[in-house]
Amino acid sequence: MEYTHLGRTGLTVSRLCLGTMNFGPHTEEADAHRIMDVAHDRGINFFDTANAYGRDGEGNLKGRTEEIIGRWFAQGGGRRERTVLATKAYAAMGEWPNEGKLSALAVRRAVEASLRRLNTDHIDLYQMHHIDRDTPWEEIWQAMEVLVAQGKIIYVGSSNFAGWHVAQAQEAARSRHFLGLVSEQSLYNLLDRTVELEVVPALQHYGLGLLPWSPLRSGLLGGALRKEREGTRVRAAQAHADELLTTHRDRIQAYEDLADELGVAPGELALAWLLGRPAVTAPIIGPRTQEHLDSAVRALDVELDRKTLDRLDDLFPGHRPAPEDYAW
Template identity: 40%
Template sequence: MEYRKFGRTGFKVSPLCMGTMQFGWSLNEADSHRILSATFDAGINFFDTADIYSKWVDGNPGGVSETYIGNWLKQNKIPRDQVVLATKVRGEMGKGPNDEGLSRGHIMNAVEASLRRLQTDYLDLYQSHWTDDSTPIEETMQAFDDLVRQGKVRYVGASNYAAWELMQALWTSDKLNLVRYDSLQPHYNLIYRDEFERELRDVCKAYEIAVIPYSPLAGGFLTGKYRRNEPLPESRRAEGRKRAMTEKNFSLLYEIESIGLRHKASISQVALAWMLSDSVITSPIIGATSIEQLQENLGALDVHLMDDEIATLNKLTAWKTDED
């Protein structure tokens, strides 16, 4: 396993990160532990979660994914310094007026709750899940700075930030001599490129910000599980893929499959290999629900696309027009 530098820092993470949104949603605790163990045994040291996972499931109060990970660490006696734990703060974790957001009060309460659930005394990466317009960015970054100085957090990052919001945070940290965001978690994949590439990519490159994209397989569309003229499976996730069902995207799947045949690789492996070929990308976040799916995703690390293949995929998914 070749580990990658985490942005401008000296920290090292695996080239794939295991996302855990599925824990407590489509996976029970025992199966989640099996996925975590297989991931760790394969050399993946980077695990991403959030305090709200998976609060949208009936009967799930949030914090379930963190709890599963904490139990796995304890039960398997995993050396804490051998795993990189990343979680997020921002979402609603209670009914009180201060049970959500990026205020100092909520951040300080939320980090203690996450530490308890994860059964650890520090987080490697603590991330703003999305922005909070009701809280000054100075207050948010000061709270993060205090957590780093207290040793409860090693690095801080942002998720779902626009370029101007990320720059505002960077400027604030620089002006006030506070800890800064060293990572960005954007929504990014072959069929959803413009949000990240329009401005965020240049910011991350210029400021040496680690990029850990979520949904690199477009919620399963870039696995080939959805096909032209075939009915969608009856599931909440499948319903969410309807917008991807275009002739352009189905033509893309055909080309990816053709490239995959030359490399003896699956559609998902080619889609991940395309992302991994970009030096700005640090570690795409995968989300396996089975050992077989995990092994397939890991296989992307052995797929090295040719320049002309990358160019073909870029052309087929280009979002820029002559006016851009």
């Protein structure tokens, strides 16, 4: 396993982050525990979850994924001590006021509930799952500072922020002499490269690590056409994935052909590309099985030359930083 620092911090994390969103809805608890054990065996020390993960069949938010992780920690054996644990807050966990978003009260309640479900006394990376346009940064940072002082969280991250949100957050933190954000989770893959316009430059400027989510775009970059032919494709988690596959079928076929030419699995190619992108600390992989996990780890050994990178850019055009991308 390869390791790096999370953004500008001294925190050492694996170059792959284990995403746990499938735990509960798609992966049974025993299998989830096995996957986490194998992740440790493979050297992955960075796990990501959220209080909203684990929806039941009717879409209710139960926090089941955090509970599954908490019961895994309870088995001991150094599981918690060896894990850099990241979770998130923002989503409404109930219908009553202050059960979601990022007011000081909501953040306090959310972190206490996550700590109980996760069976731990602290969260290593506490992330805002979405921007809260109704709560001022002074209130958010005061709440986070209290949690840091209490030892309940260590670092703060964001998810789904625009570049100007990152700048807002960091300048407000700077005025309080607070570390502020250390990482940002964004949708980033060969098909979705919008963050290259302004988010990535903002992260580079402020020294934040980028944690790309959906690196295989709901499986579309993981050999979707091959699996379709073989009859082994699993229904994608996102409803519009089939529509995207129809729209981009020719490009995805050319992409899978390129992977065959290189002798690697399509998913390994997608992850290898992300691992070489600016500001990227660790793509968030969401394996449903041990086989998916092992394939992701193999991506660390894939080296892409300039010719291959140019061919990927031809298939999936990216962006230059703004404003050069659209102006002189």
